[in-house]
Amino acid sequence: MRLLSAALALLLAPFAAQAADCLGLGPAGTPADLRMVRDGPSRPLYRGAEDAGCPAETAACRTGTTLGPRFRVVAGETSGPFTCVTRADARGRLTTGWLPTEALAPAPDVPLRAADWVGRWHNGPDRYLVVTATLDGALVLRGEARSGARTTRRTPRPTVHHGVLDARIETDGDDAAFTIGEDGATRPDVPEEAALCRVALRRRGPYLIVQDNGRCGEAGVSFTGPYRRTG
Numbered sequence: 227m228r229l230l231s232a233a234l235a236l237l238l239a240p241f242a243a244q245a246a247d248c249l250g251l252g253p254a255g256t257p258a259d260l261r262m263v264r265d266g267p268s269r270p271l272y273r274g275a276e277d278a279g280c281p282a283e284t285a286a287c288r289t290g291t292t293l294g295p296r297f298r299v300v301a302g303e304t305s306g307p308f309t310c311v312t313r314a315d316a317r318g319r320l321t322t323g324w325l326p327t328e329a330l331a332p333a334p335d336v337p338l339r340a341a342d343w344v345g346r347w348h349n350g351p352d353r354y355l356v357v358t359a360t361l362d363g364a365l366v367l368r369g370e371a372r373s374g375a376r377t378t379r380r381t382p383r384p385t386v387h388h389g390v391l392d393a394r395i396e397t398d399g400d401d402a403a404f405t406i407g408e409d410g411a412t413r414p415d416v417p418e419e420a421a422l423c424r425v426a427l428r429r430r431g432p433y434l435i436v437q438d439n440g441r442c443g444e445a446g447v448s449f450t451g452p453y454r455r456t457g
Contacts, residue, residue, distance in 0.1 A: 247274040248281070248310035250322050251302045251450050254403075254437035258452075260430035261301040261311070261330040268292040271323030272308065281308045281324035289323045298333055298431045299325075300452040314433065314454040318348025338399045338429055340365060347434050347453035355391070355434065355453055365395045365402075367427075371442075371449045389443020391425070402427040406442070425449065 251258050263269055271289045272281040280287035293299065299311040308324040315321075343365055347355040355369035371389040393412040395402045403415040406423040415424060423442035428435040434453040440446045 248303075248305075248322055248324050250310070250312045250320070251300065251435070251437060251452065253439055253448075253450060254424065254426035256437070257302050257304070258428065258435050258437055259301055260333040260433065260435075261299055261309075262333040263293050263295055263297045263299065263325075264329055264331045265295045268294045269325060269329045271311075271321070271325060274305075274310075274324055281305065283326065291321055291323060293321075293325065298433075299330075300430070300433055300435055301330060312452050314349065314452050316454060316456070318350060318354075318454045318456055320350050320451070333431055336431070340397065340399070343397065343429055343434070345455040346457040348456045349436070349449075349451040349453045353449060353451065353453070355436070355449070357434075365397065367391060367393050367395050369449060371447050373445070373447050387444040387447045389447035389449060391423075391442060391449060393425070395427070397427070397429070400429055 269292060271291045271293065272283065272287040273289055274281055293313065297313060299313045302310040302312065304327060305324070307327055309327045309330060311325045312320060312322045340359065340363065343357045344359050345357060347357070352373065353371040355367060358366050360366060369391040373387050392410070393404055393406060395404055395412070403426045404412050405416045405419055407413055408422065420439065421441065424439045425442065426437045432454060436449045436451060436453060438449050440448050442449055
C-alpha cells in the first residue's frame with residue numbers, strides 16, 4: 227500500500243510549500259509522485275515565473291525540450307493549469323519544467339519488492355545514493371550530496387558544501403521514512419525533531435524519489451529529487 231504516515235504530511239515545518247519557479251521537487255510533505263505523459267504528440271516543457279507571463283502555452287515560454295508520450299516523470303507543485311515535472315534519464319541527468327496538468331495521466335501501478343530498491347542511484351552529477359541489502363533482509367542506504375559552483379579555468383576554487391546519508395531503512399515496498407539522530411543512528415521518522423535530518427523515500431517506476439528537510443548536510447545541502455538507478 228502506498229501510504230505515508232501522517233508524520234510525512236507534516237514534515238518540514240521550517241519549509242513552507244511554494245508554487246513559484248519550477249526548480250524540481252520541494253521538500254518532504256510537498257507533492258511528489260509518478261505520472262506519465264498522455265498518448266499523443268510530444269509535449270513541450272515551459273519556463274516558469276522567472277520569465278514574465280510564464281508558464282503559458284506560448285512559443286516565448288517554451289524551454290526547447292519536449293517530452294514524448296508515455297514518458298514517466300515525477301510531478302511536483304502545481305501553478306494554475308500547470309504542474310512542475312522532473313524527468314531523470316538513465317544516466318541520472320535531469321530535465322525540469324512546467325507541463326499542462328491535463329497532459330499528465332496516472333502511471334501504471336507495479337508491485338515492488340525490497341530488491342527493487344537495491345542499486346546505485348544518481349540525481350545529476352552531484353548527488354548519489356547506494357542501496358544494499360543485508361543478510362537479514364534489511365536495506366542500507368548510503369549517499370553523498372554536494373553543492374557549489376564547479377571550478378573552471380576562469381573561476382576561483384569554489385566553496386563546496388557536503389551532505390552524507392548513512393541509514394538502515396525499512397520499507398513497505400513503496401515508501402520509507404526515517405530520522406537520523408545526533409548520534410548518527412537511524413530511527414523511525416519523528417515529526418517533532420525538526421532540527422534533525424529527516425528523509426522521506428518513495429520508490430515509483432524507474433525512480434527513487436527522495437525528499438528531505440534540508441538538515442542532512444552543510445549549509446542546507448539537500449538530497450531532494452528523483453534518482454535513477456545507474457548500476
